[in-house]
Amino acid sequence: MLKIENLTANVGDKQILKGISLTVNAGEVHAIMGPNGSGKSTLAQVIAGHPGYEVTGGTVTYDGQDLLDMDAEVRAQQGIFLAFQYPVEIPGVSNAYFLRAAYNEVRKARGLEEVDPMEFLDIMTEKLKIVEMTDDMLQRSVNFGFSGGEKKRNEILQMAVLEPKLAVLDETDSGLDIDALRIVAEGVNKLKRPDNATIVVTHYQRLLNYIVPDYVHVLAQGRILRSGGKELALELEERGYDWLLETAGASA
């Protein structure tokens, strides 16, 4: 589904990604872990097409197409979803209105008819259950005045509505208490299907107790230092990142 080869990317003059290769197939969950400043979020943003990052080399293929050639909105319409680390507030625009606009754009791109507000409300009633939210959530402005936990749940609600093929969760666990973490993680698990894939970007192993990855990759200093199964996450939890960094330093 997603094939990244030797990807390099800059912010301004600074190189952040220094040659990333990663393949994600349908039905898989990949965890990307690593210390602060390792380039995890940059990778997530580059996949989503944030204009603030400049891709300087490598290729990214998504469903056989050149992903880097697509505008951010086209990527979204084609099924790429980024759950933001810091969801953005849009005052005065109701969650319901925003979600329906997004839903209809995605439907249009898939050749489906747009839905009217009444139909949409029915769809939402189901989706809200996934993240254990009530429908007063729909009338509030997008993320405006939301608590940290509400913002993250709102991201997963959007994911539930848009039904992406490839979801990238950027530090979705940061700032969540244990209950919110459980709700968010269960939401993600409920949305898992054989024909979609998830990339979980996280700092801590904690989230991976709930969302069990098929593969774990350790990203540091802009490179993937090591890949393994879910047991790698446990090893990291026990030994920290330093031993890997030292090993890498020694081999460099």
Add this chain to the structure above:
Amino acid sequence: MSSSIESLVNKEYQYGFVTDVESDAIPKGLSEETVRLISARKNEPAWLLDWRLKAFKRWQAMTEPRWPNVKYNDIDYQAQTYYSAPKSVKPLQSLEEVDPELLKTYEKLGISLNEQKRLSGVAVDAIFDSVSVGTTMKEELKKHGVIFCSFGEAVLEHPELVQKYLGSVVPYSDNFFAALNSAVFSDGSFVYIPKGVRCPLELSTYFRINAADTGQFERTLIVADEGAYVSYLEGCTAPKRSTNQLHAAVVEIVALDNAQVKYSTVQNWYAGDQDGVGGIYNFVTKRGKAFTNSKISWTQVETGSAITWKYPSVILQGDNSTGEFYSVAVVNNKQQADTGTKMIHIGKNTKSTIISKGISAGHGQNSYRGQVKVLPKATGARNYTQCDSMLIGNQCGAHTFPYIEVGNNTATLEHEASTSKIGEDQIFYCKQRGLNAEHAISLIVAGFCKEVFKELPMEFALEAQQLLGISLEGSVG
């Protein structure tokens, strides 16, 4: 994102066409003779000519105000045509007699002058250059005693009302542009709602400037008698021309005891091109006088004009009267706006609310200028002002000039102001959800303007929202 934006940037102002009608215009230039000529064309009574001449004299002694935060080259008042009328306009008995070319013009603008308009519950007066070409639904309104006609017609048929209220809110000596208007005004709308009547239809005037080098100087007078209610809408467009055209209108509203007047404007005059060539100079004086327990509410969406100079105001004359001002002003490209309001509290327990939303994009400069004045006798006066600015891009500007004068220590005034910028992050967030940049901006802007849009009559609100989308197209990228 740039390819789609570029194609939209180059999108034409869709109302920029010119109607091909023969017009009867007086020679360019302005003198006492011009004033007499206009008055004669309109078969006006002597008192009105006198009033015009006094205004003209006063105007000659005045200088053009240059304090607004806008820049433009001097206006040559002798290079303008002060009266232009389509030749075919004669006193009409019914709309069937209106020149089909003119009807087509209004159809093209989305304004149907056919009686079908009845369905949507709006009566329309259509002003083309200097004259009214037709007013719909007159008979229906007559049944309720409501008078809604062109100003010219009102002068001839209801002289007592016109004479009583003309200049009672905006005297001809008020300011440079009001004096100019008083001298040369050609047409406009007149509304009178009798005592206790709730006007059953929305009243709407649609202004269209067509002829080149012609100024439009219309005068609108709305009188709501005791306990009456009316909601009035105003729309404006003009062809694209490379020269600037002058629009200096005056609107006066009188709300007698217990009356309510709601005045909404969607102003979409031609704004000039991307380099600031052409466009309308919009110098407008709008003011209402609110008597005891009455309420005057201004709602405006200003998206057009090269220059906007406009402060719809309320004189809160009577005790317990209320004044409201809800405004969205958008500038893009090289547009400049200096707009706001004045709330003058004279009566006791008077209340005013000001919600101003300024949006600046491109190289646009947007200034909010607002005055809240509480006179010594206005015990218990209250004002709430909220003044928000939004910036799109790095080349534009937003400015705020509040003037607060309080002469009574029981007054309560609140003032809130904010400036925000549509960030790349907001747009990216929307794009990541599948919305393109234009859609994202119109959504963010609509959210920003929500408090004002909800004051607009339903069908106007949709139009305004679309209009904002169009005005801001291509403002990022």
